[in-house]
Amino acid sequence: MLAAIGAQSIDELFDEIPASLRLSQLDAIPAALSEMEVGQLMGRRAQQDGQPVCFIGAGAYDHHIPAAVWQITTRGEYYTAYTPYQAEASQGTLQLLYEYQSMMVALTGMDVSNASLYDGASALAEAVLMAVRANRKSKSKRILMPKTVHPAYRRVVRNIVHNQEVELVELPYDPSGGHTDPSVLEAYAGEDIAALVIPQPNFFGVLEEVDALTDWAHANGALAIGVVNPLALSLLTPPGEWGEKGADICCGEGQPLGAPLSSGGPYFGFLCCKQSHVRQMPGRIIGRTEDLDGRVGYTLTLQAREQHIRRSKATSNICTNQGLMVTAATIHMALLGSEGLERAAAASYQNTSQLVSQLTAIEGVESLFQRPAFHERVIRLPAEAGSVLRSLAAHSLLGGLDLSRDYPELGDAILVCATEKRTAEEIDAYAQKLQRVIQLQGGVKCGLVPKE
Amino acid sequence: MLIFEQSRAGRQASAQAPLERADVSAIPEQFRRRRSAALPEVSEMQAVRHYTRLSRKNFSIDTQFYPLGSCTMKYNPRACNSLASLPGLLSRHPEAPESHSQGFMACLYDLQEILREVTGMKAVSLSPAAGAQGEFAGVAMIRAYHDARGDHERSEILVPDAAHGTNPATAVMCGYKVREIPTGADGDVDLEALQAVVGPHTAGIMLTNPSTLGVFDRKIEAIAKTVHDAGGLLYYDGANLNAILGKVRPGTMGFDVIHMNLHKTFSTPHGGGGPGAGPVGVSERLVPYLPVPMVAKSGDEYVWLTEEDCPESIGRLTAFAGNAGVLLRAYVYARMLGREGMPRVAEYSTLNANYMLKRLQAAGFDAAYPDRRATHEFIITLKRQAKELGVNTMDFAKRLLDYGFHAPTTYFPLLVPECLLIEPTETEDKETLDGFIQAMSDILAEAQSDPEQVRQAPHTLPVKRLDDVKAARELDLAWTPETT
Amino acid sequence: MSKIPNELKYAKSHEWVRDEGDGTVVVGITDHAQELLGDLVFVELPEVGDTVDAGNECAVVESVKAASDVYSPVSGEVVAVNESLADTPETVNEDAFGEGWLFKVRLSAGTELDDLLDDEAYAEVIESEEH
Known part of the structure; x- marks a missing residue:
């Protein structure tokens, strides 16, 4: 090959690089391992972390994924293809993405869906930027952001949009209901607001008054952005039907649809909207069309919105989506259907209700927020939350998320979740362990006396 | 046929869990959906067969040579997938405590260190979810640096005209104006033009080196000095890191911040368009601004660095720690490659590219930069063929599909008319490269003898050329029950 | 080469202007511009009542592979837009100088038209761009 090139050595091929820049050592990088050796290393590390029983949700949920989902998803034809630029050689991925878009439209009640974004939090940031562009009536870049939106999502939104002068106004939550009381919006009536963000269920698992909130947004010239859990949507009113006119944009975390927990990623963000806003939507979009012979085919469309054509005027800098995660989600939704999703959602709801009733039977443990909720709830402990959770973890049980960092006003509160995968035995074990841990930590004055 | 069109009311897949439907009547009716979502109702076998069949309509690295320029479509070792999918790693909740995360965090920490060493940067954060998000992080750090110094006059990011569209789009997302720098006839940045525009308004410059033109910018040190002297910072777009892995470090070239595309250089799968991972590395002065979370070592323990620590x-930029599963795949790849394997990546990818370039030139194709060495990729221009034969780059690209090769990148970079950007990667053997070169020669001969055959291509794929205009004018973006 | 009517005025950025003689002008993109863009799939127009400034972008024409800003050749207030382009953007391809007009402006300063190119000067612009 060097002879064909007319070079003496491979080194000669780098002769345009100034010698002063060339590197000779990579001392800090370990020597190569064989596949077997790296397998042993990874095996040890995977084992080291154990597999504790998980009662944490908070944006990542431990749901059952049918075996077929990842067996098909990791077929090389999906796993090792790239963005479907050559449509004729990518009809598999393209048709699948069109089916995905269709499923998301069915689930959310919106008109259109893109082919996914990175995750739920960054999808909300994109939704906010999209709303600012799409709301032609509003001259402001003010967004009303309830404090009941996932705290990490609020941080991500701020980090992504603040350089574009978008103003995020935080809305307080009702301390007894744990929801955004529509009456707090009255302070903003008549002001120029680009959009109102509406989580459903919210970070506490509580259901918001989505109809009233959506109608308020529209009455005040603001767009309504729904942030929803796609599994919950199998049971709850879809954003497209909120209030009189429905939400304008909805987004969320796609992880409950076939993505393993995997330390927080890769997941995928979904983004759907009304037809009238489609040209403001960032990310890849697939359209159905015909080929030269009139046969149905699928292709990337509306590409002129995107960075590779529109450059500095693009709707976003995003290039990739989370194609493989969407492949899994599509197969997952096809296998479960609405019946399967509803059952998984209902069982998660029921398990969490059961968990909360058993935990609150323990002296001193109380459930906050007496409003309808989905599959997460906030409970307050009679002992230091962080310390209780550490003790539970030592028993290989992840008891929930400590809320003291983001909601210190709630005291020793934790957010718990029991998906359909949690068994009655696991729920019993949690209640027993929690009772013991609280007694040991002296959280209750008279811990040995059983509650009524 | 769509999965929806195979649906039959009441049909179910046995993989559904749980078997019974729990009572949800305690949720007040006002919150509940009135009608079930119109998702397909199919059996498990129907779904498996449908999506297996669909997969066969795709080209992929596992089935075809995929020389897509600037995308680094190298082979993805299967061990990376299976080891990143070990049960303990796959089931770890992102909020699991550090006590139950030491194995996972050790992998991330090691990967940070490997990337730091191979790029010559001071510190690395793995958290950006993709290349574009890494770019965003990079430019946001440049802005944070200037802002922290009260240097608010710097309102411009310089971008070479050959740059990928994400560069200007990212600069705008970070609140900057974009100023384009022209490229000289030899493919290097026009240094004089740069010197003329750089100044107190310059926040930084975004460069890819080797550039998207497939050449290494020989004046990189002078560019770095020019921008630094004016108080600006240098951003390195890691799209083409494969070309110099283990040979040259962006840190040595003078860059202050870089992003890496692990789905390119570190061989994590492209997955039909993601997920990727876009870690960022920085020089000393940008360390405080790195995105969180990161992993640090405290004694023998790994600890998270979050907003409170930094x-x-x-x-x-994402809710948790970025695309952790992708990072694990890249880690496995990096460990298998090891210190001795990294420079071989650059060497063999450069050898393959230069070999293809010379052979294609001999077969009658024009190099866009004939006087330059190819890096890990190169450009040929079909301007002459388009004019003389009426067969353009897109026609060649589509005809290549008939020959069983994925097309190279077409019509990018925008600077070179009728161009093909070809990147063979280091994992392809000589026989495959020769096969591709033969196909290009055959298509050229066809273009002369039977141009219509090329213009109408592809002929052997599931569909012929698609009507993009109809797709955009008569938007059909979702199937609904009313569609049929 | 595409046609260039001599009764119109032109901007270097490939817009045309037709003086209606009543203080208003009609604006579109030239036949040459639509040829460069290819089949149009979407046209984003300003809103009636918007103020436009000469040299500033005020509309976008989009084909499958490109999106191009349209710069207003004149300053004034938009008094009408070609609503039919929402459903049939291809009209611009078919009749760029006629039915494919984009918007109509009530001029704020009548002198600006003199700064625009005539047909011959515009032909030279096209000529020079092709080299």
Whole structure:
């Protein structure tokens, strides 16, 4: 090959690089391992972390994924293809993405869906930027952001949009209901607001008054952005039907649809909207069309919105989506259907209700927020939350998320979740362990006396 | 046929869990959906067969040579997938405590260190979810740096005209104006033009080196000095890191911040368009601004660095720790490659590219930069063929599909008319490269003898050329029950 | 080469202007511009009542592979837009100088038209761009 090139050595091929820049050592990088050796290393590390029983949700949920989902998803034809630029050689991925878009439209009640974004939090940031562009009536870049939106999502939104002068106004939550009381919006009536963000269920698992909130947004010239859990949507009113006119944009975390927990990623963000806003939507979009012979085919469309054509005027800098995660989600939704999703959602709801009733039977443990909720709830402990959770973890049980960092006003509160995968035995074990841990930590004055 | 069109009311897949439907009547009716979502109702076998069949309509690295320029479509070792999918790793909740995360965090920490060493940067954060998000993090850090110094006059990011569209789009997302720098006839940045525009308004410059033109910018040190002297910072777009892995470090070239595309250089799968991972590395002065979370070592323990530990950080860009599963795949790849394997990546990818370039030139194709060495990729221009034969780059690209090769990148970079950007990667053997070159020669001969055959291509794929205009004018973006 | 009517005025950025003689002008993109863009799939127009400034972008024409800003050749207030382009953007391809007009402006300063190119000067612009 060097002879064909007319070079003496491979080194000669780098002769345009100034010698002063060339590197000779990579001392800090370990020597190569064989596949077997790296397998042993990874095996040890995977084992080291154990597999504790998980009662944490908070944006990542431990749901059952049918075996077929990842067996098909990791077929090389999906796993090792790239963005479907050559449509004729990518009809598999393209048709699948069109089916995905269709499923998301069915689930959310919106008109259109893109082919996914990175995750739920960054999808909300994109939704906010999209709303600012799409709301032609509003001259402001003010967004009303309830404090009941996932705290990490609020941080991500701020980090992504603040350089574009978008103003995020935080809305307080009702301390007894744990929801955004529509009456707090009255302070903003008549002001120029680009959009109102509406989580459903919210970070506490509580259901918001989505109809009233959506109608308020529209009455005040603001767009309504729904942030929803796609599994919950199998049971709850879809954003497209909120209030009189429905939400304008909805987004969320796609992880409950076939993505393993995997330390927080890769997941995928979904983004759907009304037809009238489609040209403001960032990310890849697939359209159905015909080929030269009139046969149905699928292709990337509306590409002129995107960075590779529109450059500095693009709707976003995003290039990739989370194609493989969407492949899994599509197969997952096809296998479960609405019946399967509803059952998984209902069982998660029921398990969490059961968990909360058993935990609150323990002296001193109380459930906050007496409003309808989905599959997460906030409970307050009679002992230091962080310390209780550490003790539970030592028993290989992840008891929930400590809320003291983001909601210190709630005291020793934790957010718990029991998906359909949690068994009655696991729920019993949690209640027993929690009772013991609280007694040991002296959280209750008279811990040995059983509650009524 | 769509999965929806195979649906039959009441049909179910046995893989559904749980078997019974729990009572949800305690949720007040006002919150509940009135009608079930119109998702397909199919059996497990129907779904498996449908999506297996669909997969066969795709080209992929596992089935075809995929020389897509600037995308680094190298072979993805299967061990990376299976080891990143070990049960303990796959089931770890992102909020699991450090006590139950030491194995996972050790992998991330090691990967940070490997990337730091191979790029010559001071510190690395793995959290950006993709290349574009890494770019965003990079420019946001440049802005945070200037802002922290009260240097608010710097309102411009310089971008070479050959740059990928994400560069200007990213600069705008960070609140900057974009100023384009022209490229000289030899493919290097026009240094004089740069010197003329750089100044107190310059926040930084975004460069890819080797550039998207497939050449290494020989004046990189002078560019770095020019921008630094004016108080600006240098951003390195890691799209083409494969070309110099283990040979040259962006840190040595003078860059202040870089992003890496692990789905390119570190061989994580492209997955039909993601997920990727876009870690960022920085020089000393940008360390405080790195995005969180990161992993640090405290004694023998690994600990998370979050917003509380890094108050000047640009913060987090995804809810948790980025695309952790992708990072694990890249880690396995890096360990298998090891210190001795890294420079071989650059060497063999450069050898393959230069070999293809010379052979294609001999077969009658024009190099866009004939006087330059190819890096890990190169450009040929079909301007002459388009004019003389009426067969353009897109026609060649589509005809290549008939020959069983994925097309190279077409019509990018925008600077070179009728171009093909070809990147063979280091994992392809000589026989495959020769096969591709033969196909290009055959298509050229066809273009002369039977141009219509090329213009109408592809002929052997599931569909012929698609009507993009109809797709955009008569938007059909979702199937609904009313569609049929 | 595409046609260039001599009764119109032109901007270097490939817009045309037709003086209606009543203080208003009609604006579109030239036949040459639509040829460069290819089949149009979407046209984003300003809103009636918007103020436009000469040399500033005020509309976008989009084909499958490109999106191009349209710069207003004149300053004034938009008094009408070609609503039919919402459903049939291809009209611009078919009749760029006629039915494919984009918007109509009530001029704020009548002198600006003199700064625009005539047909011959515009032909030279096209000529020079092709080299």
